[in-house]
Amino acid sequence: MRKLILLLFCFLLIIPSEAWGDTTENGLQAAFIRNGYLWIKIGVAEEQITAEPGEFTNTPKWSYDGQWLLYEKEAQESHSPDMENRTEIWVYNVKSKKHKRIFQGGGNAKWAPSDYRIAFTSNGVLNISDLDQFHNIALGVDDYNWYPDGKSFIVSSSAVLKPDGWTSPTLYKVQLPAELENMNLTHHVKPFFTIPKEIGSGNATIMSINATALEFSPDGKWISFIVSPTASLAMDSDMVCVISSNGKNFEVLDEMILHLDVPKWAPGRNLLGYIAGGGRIVMGFKNKKLKVAELPAFKTLNLTPAKFAEMGFTWVDNERLVASRVDESEWSNDPQKRPEPTLCLIQLSKAQQTRITYPKNSIGDYNPLYLKTAGKLTWIRKKLAEQKGDLWIAELSGKNAKLWAKDVEKYSFYENSGQKSGS
Template sequence: MNRKLLLIFLIVVCLIIPNYSYAETTAKPLKIAFIRDGFVWIKINNKEEKITKAKGVYTNQPEWSFDGNYLMYQKEIPTGPTASYPTRSEIWIYNMKTKKEQRIISDGENPKWSPTKNIFAFLDSGVLNVSDFKNFYNIALGVDDYNWIPNGKGFIASSAAALNPDGWTNPVLYKITLPNDLKNISSATNTVKQFFVVPKTLTKGNTSIPSINASTFQFSPDQKWISFIVNPTASWSMDSDMLCIISSDGKVFEVQDEIILHLDNPKWAQTKNILGYIAGGGRLVFGYKNKKMNITEMPAFTSTNLTPPHYAELGFTWCDDTSIVVSRVKESEWSNDEKKRPKPSLNVINLSTHKQLKITNPPTGKGDYNPVYSKTTNKITWTRKGELDVVGNVWIANLDGSKPEILLKNVSSYSIFER
């Protein structure tokens, strides 16, 4: 009898331990901020909580501070009929520990957290500022776009081309340093150094554009390369923009490829100097075509197209240095009937084996958009919705598409804090 009981006990233990170990290695809790029904919400340990009191228009997804202790969001406020612009953008901060929100800036745009401290930068009428929640400091003037240097000690920034009687000037790139103590800033020009003058015209193949703006700066993992996008005039930029790469010392500059805005921004791999982007000009109303998933390896500037014939890409995310998930449709002409337009599904691309696998099958009338890799869980998230829908459901699944489930319902945007 004792031997039988011992055998039963060992069998039960063997059955339980593998399941327990799997749960420990995969079931890490997510920390998510999202917008729903005009309010900012958070979801932690599978519990949802509304953190804003008043309903509003939140123009961008919430952004986590580097340590996850604060959340930043922008609230659109009507300005009235006499104002130069119909709305202004307030910048708010939510303290995760005190559970209190605070309006920091009454009118600012393009806020970005420091990658190393609980301070953030923002633009106000071309002035680059940094705020420590109590005060803000003027850093530089005439800034069109910017990004933090990864060590948090400064910025790369651009000025836009200006139209003079004799034609357009050039966009110019600058490097800006920050003192350790923001109170030591005495001038908005002393810490600014010109870095690179963008040529007035950029050409790739048979396509040329005038250089008006330089934006969307991203550093390679080793910080030796910087990718950015050069735009022509506003309406023109809907059809053609140029992805550029420059070395961090400014000695090497390359017009890499033609792209368009409003699909997905170029992104570097996690640890290798490989830049991913969706190549191809022409707005989508000209057809779902000529949108290819490309990767470029630095410093060789070697490019590879990953999209098979007769398909087009709408978005992508890196999962690691050797795998990418794309939001993909079959090539198609444009239709004024939204029901006849192709709806995307997700596909995973293995760069080592060159194998590609379709991993989602959205129902009729829905598409799988904006894939986002979550390092915390080693899973993929995405938004499933109709093409014209403002809100959708956020799904999560394993990287091969297995075990899909709804993570958030009726969400317009979301942001995952990655530890």
């Protein structure tokens, strides 16, 4: 009997520790770009799913059930000499391991909330594909998003320059008919809201040219979006805005910049998180504060302590967030002298903020992403100037941190609840 127990004990010592890991971690499903190829990783198994290198123009996106992957890449050669957009839209089926091209010359593709339809734009035209054929939906579209029920779109048209100056960007609601064959490109479109030609917050004012990053609140009663001026000015000053779902209440919340992080709603409350502050990063790691606005009260809470700046964030639940935070400092042309961020856990209901990651000097933790169904925190560990980095995973407390995938660029996770997350 003693020999049997001893043998069993030795057997347990030989088994790799990973075999006794958290089963939720073993079920993680992600897609990412690595060295010009598209990869998926399910559990511990990595698989390269594209055979030729390419330029991927957007983050890969999982369908609502995780069976399909949507991705966009530059075409090897243009099918038409006058084609402006050479981006191809593809899907990949996880079970059959087959790829299918949906469209060439389109982009900004997004899955419907609960089926296999894909919306995308091409030369200002909004379209829907059922993976076999596509239908034109609306004209003059700059950006868009599905309504949560998948039966309508909120779309924006950009301002245009006329002899007497710029027009205003406008929001529209596009109602889908029961049969897309009956779609009329103008009859199903209703004006939703005309954005004022100039908007501002505090001492900052911008021309309103584009409205992008349209997102619905958890209860569907509010829509957040970013209003930007012309391209060069948009590097330094944009405005995060909200509007009620009936189009009657419009508010400019704060100044922000593009290229750090987009506004994000809490999972189950009308709390909008965003990084406030104008001025591109090369003007200094400063004036970038993580704020949370509560709607419809329009109460705003600043979560960033003095002498710190934020680079990105993720919601954990309705009461907690994780921020990618740096010490305030001036910009340096020497990459070794630039501050690199660490991750900090923030609790709204308490005056409590805790640093949870400790990367080595001259490297930082970016793009935090909390995976609700797995109960894990993920992030990219890299240098600011680098496009790719290593994907790490840990407990929310930062404990048991480990490398999950190397040399990752654009990536997204599928969660069994039907939520897709990515960066």
